[in-house]
Amino acid sequence: MDGQPSHIDQIKQNNIGVVYRLIDQYGPISRIKLSKKAQLAPASITKIVRELVDAHLVMETEFLDLGFRGRPATGLKLDSASWHFLCVSISLGKLMLGLRNLSGKLIVEDVLPLPANNHKSFLDSIIDEIDSFFSRHQSSLERLTAISITINAIVDSTEGFIHSSPYYQIQDLPISEYLHRRTGLPVFLQHEITAWMVAESLYGAAKNCQNIIQIAIDENIGAGVIIAGQTLHSGNRSVMEIGHIQVESNGELCHCGNLGCLETVASTNYILSRTKQRLTSAPDSLLNCEPLTIESLCQAANKGDILAIDIIRNIGVKIGHIIAIMVNLFNPEKILIGSPLNACQQILYPIIDECIRQQSLPAYSKQVMLVATKFNNSGTLSAVASVKKALYDGSLLINLMKG
Numbered sequence: 001m002d003g004q005p006s007h008i009d010q011i012k013q014n015n016i017g018v019v020y021r022l023i024d025q026y027g028p029i030s031r032i033k034l035s036k037k038a039q040l041a042p043a044s045i046t047k048i049v050r051e052l053v054d055a056h057l058v059m060e061t062e063f064l065d066l067g068f069r070g071r072p073a074t075g076l077k078l079d080s081a082s083w084h085f086l087c088v089s090i091s092l093g094k095l096m097l098g099l100r101n102l103s104g105k106l107i108v109e110d111v112l113p114l115p116a117n118n119h120k121s122f123l124d125s126i127i128d129e130i131d132s133f134f135s136r137h138q139s140s141l142e143r144l145t146a147i148s149i150t151i152n153a154i155v156d157s158t159e160g161f162i163h164s165s166p167y168y169q170i171q172d173l174p175i176s177e178y179l180h181r182r183t184g185l186p187v188f189l190q191h192e193i194t195a196w197m198v199a200e201s202l203y204g205a206a207k208n209c210q211n212i213i214q215i216a217i218d219e220n221i222g223a224g225v226i227i228a229g230q231t232l233h234s235g236n237r238s239v240m241e242i243g244h245i246q247v248e249s250n251g252e253l254c255h256c257g258n259l260g261c262l263e264t265v266a267s268t269n270y271i272l273s274r275t276k277q278r279l280t281s282a283p284d285s286l287l288n289c290e291p292l293t294i295e296s297l298c299q300a301a302n303k304g305d306i307l308a309i310d311i312i313r314n315i316g317v318k319i320g321h322i323i324a325i326m327v328n329l330f331n332p333e334k335i336l337i338g339s340p341l342n343a344c345q346q347i348l349y350p351i352i353d354e355c356i357r358q359q360s361l362p363a364y365s366k367q368v369m370l371v372a373t374k375f376n377n378s379g380t381l382s383a384v385a386s387v388k389k390a391l392y393d394g395s396l397l398i399n400l401m402k403g
């Protein structure tokens with residue numbers, strides 16, 4: 001037996017996390033089924049469940065157990081309603097604050113402007129907005145457990161640093177430590193694409209998958225990778241800058257300073273400006289009839305519009321080329337695409353699929369599935385992922401049980 005308390009504490013934490021996750025995924029669930037699924041002895045389950053019930057994190061409920069002659073049985077489910085956490089989603093010029101309960105259910109969400117050239121500092125602006133958010137929604141607030149921040153910037157999620165955000169002119173800002181000191185709460189920080197991918201892997205389109213690539217295509221293009229259940233780059237500087245891989249050697253100047261990056265040919269802003277140029281020589285296109293948006297472009301492609309289909313096919317070829325390289329590097333089970341372009345996935349996906357089949361190793365490409373993300377990148381939903389992860393690994397639960 002290992003005599004080191006820290007090791008035993010770690011095992012205890014892991015087991016509590018596993019039990020909590022199984023109750024979340026399968027509840028209401030009986031203690032016997034829980035014991036089988038968790039591969040823990042009934043006595044251990046009884047002890048862990050008692051602790052979770054005492055801490056008001058899990059509750060007993062009567063349910064119809066079909067395997068037990070249809071009689072009501074006593075099962076366990078999460079007791080999430082009286083625990084809240086704050087989601088903070090920071091994007092270019094915009095701050096979203098959301099209050100959610102521990103199951104992830106949204107209680108209230110506010111969308112606020114967060115201008116870059118504010119007279120206040122970035123941190124002061126965020127603190128002031130959080131303070132007024134809590135005063136506005138005081139009556140809805142239950143016990144606060146954590147703060148989860150997502151941002152489109154280079155972050156170190158382990159140390160809680162925003163390394164670099166050119167838009168907000170931030171360099172090496174220890175935002176997690178600052179908010180922790182002010183509130184006493186655990187603070188999670190994650191890049192928004194990584195957080196979104198973790199959400200998809202925990203309860204979205206890639207649930208139960210161990211090897212995932214997620215590509216996000218909107219105004220920016222980014223990617224995340226999960227290998228053997230672990231987020232690649234989960235520590236510092238946690239996003240793959242696939243948007244800045246050169247795809248055209250003499251292409252347009254990118255905002256990063258290089259030429260012909262993927263973002264200069266496949267980001268939504270580029271797609272719209274390129275479509276506008278090409279519309280001048282396509283008088284018959286359906287796109288002449290309505291305001292040009294990604295939505296109207298996808299709709300026109302779905303209706304068979306030749307110009308719209310050609311534009312979507314070109315994007316597919318460029319994105320597909322990069323994805324094919326990533327398939328060779330990471331051998332994923334699933335590739336998730338998160339994008340407003342999913343509205344015309346029946347046109348886009350076969351092109352990407354073809355690139356994968358033709359340009360990556362057959363042994364890898366024949367296994368891989370290309371699917372749309374379950375969630376879109378709006379609101380504060382991605383911020384739920386860091387909290388779920390900390391509940392499932394037991395670390396946040398231990399914190400809450402200590403009171």
Ligand SMILES: [Zn+2]
Pocket residue numbers: 243244245254255256257258261263
């Ligand atoms: Zn670039």
